Amino acid sequence: MRITVLTGAGISAESGLRTFRAEDGLWEEHRLEDVATPEAYARDPALVHRFYNARRAAAAAAQPNAAHRALADLARKHDVTLVTQNVDDLHERGGAPYVIHMHGRLNRALCAACGHRWPSPAVMDVTTACPDCGSRSARPDVVWFGEMPYDLDDITEELERADLFAAIGTSGNVYPAAGFVRMARQFRAHCVELNLDRSAVSSDFQEHLTGPATEIVPGWVASL
Known part of the structure; x- marks a missing residue:
């Protein structure tokens, strides 16, 4: 079978x-459109990184x-x-x-410039560079809304x-x-x-x- x-x-x-479909429309105290879309990353990558750093830590601590x-x-x-x-x-x-x-996966990183993927560090920010092309365009390797x-x-x-x-x-x-x-x-x-x-x-x-x-x-x- x-x-x-x-x-x-x-x-x-x-x-x-936590699941993201809360009754108040918030996900870990953030609106989805502020942390889980390509537009959010383009608008405020620092916020998106802080959000996913917290999620990455929570996932690592979970059993x-x-x-x-x-x-x-x-x-x-x-x-x-x-x-x-x-x-x-x-x-x-x-x-x-x-x-x-x-x-996608929280423990993977994706270069928004060249598409390279690699194991994510525990903490990412706007200075995190792609190990392949060197661009500081690293993002979480997760599928956002609209992707x-x-x-x-x-x-x-x-x-x-x-x-x-x-x-x-x-x-x-x-x-x-x-x-x-x-x-x-x-x-x-x-x-x-x-x-x-x-x-x-x-x-x-x-x-x-x-x-x-x-x-x-x-x-x-x-x-x-």
């Missing part, structure tokens, strides 16, 4: 990392939880493609052998070949990830949603498991 798993912010929230470890166990034993919308490395530290980070997610062709191939598709801790509000379930169903995969509450695309799933990821994911993995 081939399994494709998509994870979202809900799985990392139980490790203490993988039972849901991360259960998915890692699943991936080691079965034909699993693990795709995450999260920019932390909790899946890897939880033992996952391979993860597609469709929205194209990474590895969509590879993800599409995995959805096409999946017998089972699972979405864990996702809101169903962010595209293209919110459309993965319909794509998987088009190719006849059985689709299951594991979430605290029904998502915006919940009706597209054939099966639903509701509750904290740390409780329902290990049980679901064991059932497979």
